[in-house]
Amino acid sequence: MKSCGVVVEYNPFHNGHLYHLEESKKHAEADCMIAIMSGNFLQRGEPAIIDKWYRTKAALHGGADLVLELPFLYAVQHSDYFSQGAIQTLAEVGVDSICFGSENGRITAFTEAFEHMNKHQEEYDVTVRRYLNEGYSYPEASRLGYESIAFPSGSIDLTQPNNILGYSYVKQLLTYAPDIEPLTVLRKNNHYHDEEIHGKIASATSIRKELLEEKGMTEKAEQSLPPSTVEVLHQYKNNHGIWHDWEAYFHLLQYKIMTMEESTLRCFHGVDEGLEYRLKRTIKEATTFHQFISSLKTKRY
Structure with a gap:
């Protein structure tokens, strides 16, 4: 039996996540999909809109066969620690491949970027430290650091959030679990931080914004969610009286x-x-x- 792992937050599980699960299963030719998911608090430190048990229920309805919890110690960290905890946990349960969504969509771009960074790590680190000392923000210093080592043409854009996470996954895989095959699926129709819902595939950010601002399910939000997630969100609100936010x-x-x-x-x-x-x-x-x-x-x- 072939298994494929995915690293997720599902805050909440939406049509884009459903697409990612289905495409990952096809890409990996997997019989079994294993999701490792943040618990009640997410990478940015915020509370999940519904708790981990209800989000697990939505994930299982959406096609995951097994959901593991990413320990809090890793779940609220930056991409290196976050990905390390997720990849090492999936390696321990013996997955054959790991598939992530990215703005690039080509796995060779990630492996080439890893090899290039390995050759130029010292130059990159020196450049980032210099710009940080000059008062630049870390994301801007990182961008200038990437520019300084001249990534090959066609390489990944490491200013994009899912590419950053994807690069971290590939780095952890090639370093700690080289027997696991890395795969990626091209994200479609929205950007990670989009704040408005446009169509049936929308960012989790825009869906949470709609639900929390309108204080309830709306037609716009509902079109971007599988029916099972809509039901789970209603169940949680009815049972607990709240959808969580900071x-x-x-x-x-x-x-x-x-x-x-x-x-x-x-x-x-x-x-x-x-x-x-x-x-x-x-x-x-x-x-x-x-x-x-x-x-x-x-x-x-």
Whole structure:
């Protein structure tokens, strides 16, 4: 029996995810699809719109045969740690291939990029550090770092979010699990951060925005979701009275940060370069989560 793994968040499971599962199964010629999915909190730290049990139910209805939880330790990290946890877990259960969605759609572009980066890693690192020291944001410093090592023509665009994740998956596969075949499916009809629904395949970002702003299921949202997901979303809202987002928990985050000492905040992974002092200052002025993040962000942080 051939098995294919996919790394997912399904927040919520939509028609694009259904397309990815079906195409991955075809590409891999797989008998069994295994999804490794974030739990109740996702890579950006936000709470999932519905909990992991209901999202698992939607995934199984959509064609996954087995859903594993990506441990929280990995699920809320940047792409390197996120992909490392996901790939190593799928390797442990013995999948034959792993298929991800990308803006590029050609797996050779990812493997060539990995080989090229291996040859020029030191030059890339030096360039990124230089631009960070000059005050550039990390994404911009990374983009300039990629430019500095002149990726081959036709290579992947590593400013695109799914290409970044895909590159991380391929890097982890070639480093830790070279016997697993990497595959990719071209994303269709939308961009990862699109905030408006256009047609039957829409980004998860746009679907969540529609559901949360309208405080209920709408015709526009429903057309972009499989009927089983619509049912699961209704079940969750009826049973728990809420679809989750950052704002519902801001008052708890605000209380926690305001009552913690800087020395305690400093112990959290990622709180460095004096970020604990900025956290303490900005949390007092914010009245919403988005206002807090907006005032917290600078070129340095």
